[in-house]
Amino acid sequence: MARLNALGLSLVAILALACEPPPTEELLAITFGAGAKAPPVELDVDCEDGGCMGLVELEVQLTFETHEYSTIEAMVKIVQYRVDYHVGAPYDDLEVPYFSGNTSVALAIGDTTSFNIVVAGDTQREFLRPRIGERQAEGRATLTLAGYDHNDELVMPAADFDIFFDDYFSGVY
Amino acid sequence: MSAGRGIERLVGACAAIGVAAWLGVACEAKTEREPLPDWREGLSQGDAGVRPDAFVEPDAAVEDAGPQDAADPIEGFALTPAYGLGYDTRLSATRAVDGECAVNPDGTPQGFEEKECTLDINELDLYGNGLDFDFWVPEGVCEYVIYGHYMYEAFEVGVGPIEVSWDVDGVGNVSNQVNAVNGMPYCEYDHRWRDPDAPNCCLGSYTATITNTDSGQVEVQGPLFWGGKPAECYNGAAFWDPEASLSEDGWPMNKIVFTQELAWHKRFHWDNLSTDYFTNVVLASYYHPLDHQPGGAPAGLLAAWAQPFYTFQCYDHAEELLAELRLVVKEWNEEHEFYTEDDPDSTGIEPHTGTPINDRRDWADATPGSVDFIEFAQ
Numbered sequence: 237m238a239r240l241n242a243l244g245l246s247l248v249a250i251l252a253l254a255c256e257p258p259p260t261e262e263l264l265a266i267t268f269g270a271g272a273k274a275p276p277v278e279l280d281v282d283c284e285d286g287g288c289m290g291l292v293e294l295e296v297q298l299t300f301e302t303h304e305y306s307t308i309e310a311m312v313k314i315v316q317y318r319v320d321y322h323v324g325a326p327y328d329d330l331e332v333p334y335f336s337g338n339t340s341v342a343l344a345i346g347d348t349t350s351f352n353i354v355v356a357g358d359t360q361r362e363f364l365r366p367r368i369g370e371r372q373a374e375g376r377a378t379l380t381l382a383g384y385d386h387n388d389e390l391v392m393p394a395a396d397f398d399i400f401f402d403d404y405f406s407g408v409y
Numbered sequence: 410m411s412a413g414r415g416i417e418r419l420v421g422a423c424a425a426i427g428v429a430a431w432l433g434v435a436c437e438a439k440t441e442r443e444p445l446p447d448w449r450e451g452l453s454q455g456d457a458g459v460r461p462d463a464f465v466e467p468d469a470a471v472e473d474a475g476p477q478d479a480a481d482p483i484e485g486f487a488l489t490p491a492y493g494l495g496y497d498t499r500l501s502a503t504r505a506v507d508g509e510c511a512v513n514p515d516g517t518p519q520g521f522e523e524k525e526c527t528l529d530i531n532e533l534d535l536y537g538n539g540l541d542f543d544f545w546v547p548e549g550v551c552e553y554v555i556y557g558h559y560m561y562e563a564f565e566v567g568v569g570p571i572e573v574s575w576d577v578d579g580v581g582n583v584s585n586q587v588n589a590v591n592g593m594p595y596c597e598y599d600h601r602w603r604d605p606d607a608p609n610c611c612l613g614s615y616t617a618t619i620t621n622t623d624s625g626q627v628e629v630q631g632p633l634f635w636g637g638k639p640a641e642c643y644n645g646a647a648f649w650d651p652e653a654s655l656s657e658d659g660w661p662m663n664k665i666v667f668t669q670e671l672a673w674h675k676r677f678h679w680d681n682l683s684t685d686y687f688t689n690v691v692l693a694s695y696y697h698p699l700d701h702q703p704g705g706a707p708a709g710l711l712a713a714w715a716q717p718f719y720t721f722q723c724y725d726h727a728e729e730l731l732a733e734l735r736l737v738v739k740e741w742n743e744e745h746e747f748y749t750e751d752d753p754d755s756t757g758i759e760p761h762t763g764t765p766i767n768d769r770r771d772w773a774d775a776t777p778g779s780v781d782f783i784e785f786a787q
Contacts, residue, residue: 318448336451337493340674352678354493359451388442 257305260312260385266395269295269350276398277377279356281364292356294397296379298341299348310345312391314383319355321399323364323375330367333359341383355379356399364401373401486550486723486732487511488526491541491676497747499529500542503737514723514732516550516670523733525718531747532689532740532769540646540679540692540738544721548672551723551731557663558719559694559738560645562712565782568613569596569635579623588615596635600642600784607784608641643714644787646692646738649679660714686787688770694718695739695753696772704779707772711779742767 268275273295300312317339321332335356343349380394488510490500502510503525510526528542546554573594575586583592600607616631640659647661654662682691694717698705710717718735725731741747743766746755754773757766776783
């Protein structure tokens with residue numbers, strides 16, 4: 237009898253667990269815009285001949301996917317982000333300083349929102365200029381967002397995008 | 410170990426895990442949340458311009474958040490500089506004594522509050538990077554937010570003459586022209602007469618009387634419309650806005666946001682001017698009245714449909730105004746003057762290049778006085 241009780245309790249527990257929604261982070265999907273601020277991001281490593289006129293911006297689309305066991309009050313609030321860079325060969329041993337920034341995005345479950353973020357700055361330029369110079373390099377960058385969901389659980393969704401490092405020339409001035 | 414004993418142990422283990430899991434679920438309680446990762450190192454040398462307090466854990470509950478309500482940096486209905494640009498801007502009340510560009514309306518028409526604010530930016534930052542700032546709406550105040558942006562009359566708009574006439578003989582010679590040139594109705598506000606790429610800004614209608622001097626026949630036509638389209642004679646941030654929505658006749662329309670008293674935030678961004686313009690006038694609305702006498706303002710901003718401010722308004726359901734912020738964008742010719750907040754229109758010659766310190770024209774030098782329109786010199 238005791239064994240049957242234990243078995244029953246176990247099944248209840250397993251069923252209860254099965255009805256829990258997955259962690260919020262698993263329901264968050266990052267994609268990138270298709271317009272002017274879509275990847276690949278171009279980071280000019282030498283601004284002396286122009287090319288650094290625009291911000292190194294990226295349009296981010298964040299989707300909070302629905303789940304059958306999620307509460308309709310589910311929300312996330314993203315408050316900061318980080319960008320890590322992975323330069324392709326032959327510069328793949330470079331450890332480019334990461335870039336970080338704040339943002340302010342609140343998103344309800346089932347919704348998608350778009351926002352622009354700056355993804356590189358002078359620190360990255362100054363690091364790469366003596367190492368790449370006027371040559372080109374391709375790479376990948378990882379965007380990691382950070383914030384909290386409605387249960388105050390930390391969420392850190394991440395996604396990769398392409399980035400080019402080069403000495404771009406601006407002919408418009 | 411027999412097969413039966415093995416199943417017993419498996420069941421027992423499942424039960425233990427199940428109970429533990431069940432208790433874990435049932436006893437879940439609000440505990441201190443895991444802190445955000447410390448990514449301040451990514452702000453090295455401050456070049457990112459990212460607000461340091463972004464890394465202070467926000468204390469507001471997510472459940473209370475509006476569409477865009479996280480870590481409000483300032484209290485009230487407010488405009489703030491955008492962070493993370495990589496260069497400095499300032500945004501505060503135009504009168505220093507007024508402090509921040511923020512008001513705290515109480516949600517009633519009687520509690521209306523307003524403020525004029527100024528965004529300061531160095532001239533190449535504006536020309537080469539564009540314009541960015543943040544707009545914050547607090548919770549519990551605005552049912553609606555309406556905003557619209559600065560624009561000016563680039564080509565003078567006016568009403569044309571109502572009578573046009575000329576004589577023509579049997580071989581087509583034209584004479585006695587009144588408000589006509591070469592047998593064509595002429596309006597000084599139809600700027601295509603001077604440049605085919607200019608707009609027609611001539612409004613109203615006219616009657617044309619054409620007399621044949623050989624036959625004595627008089628032909629009267631009209632009323633005929635001058636055909637000007639005033640929206641094509643205007644420019645400014647309202648048009649350069651990447652989110653601009655134009656009416657059927659080409660005017661930028663104010664945006665109405667149904668905020669429902671929720672907190673709301675928006676980052677405004679205009680692209681760099683360097684792709685299309687020579688000056689900063691398209692985004693920099695600031696002018697000094699003494700530079701524009703006798704009218705006290707550039708002609709383009711004295712015009713009928715001109716909007717000298719970027720305007721942000723808070724309304725209730727019945728469109729009673731609860732709060733208003735009016736923003737001026739001021740571009741500075743020298744960094745030193747920018748940081749000492751001295752003279753935005755400083756003049757002189759750069760020691761190395763021999764070119765003027767004022768690299769990008771603003772209203773003071775684009776159209777001094779209050780008569781001339783900027784036209785193509787934008």
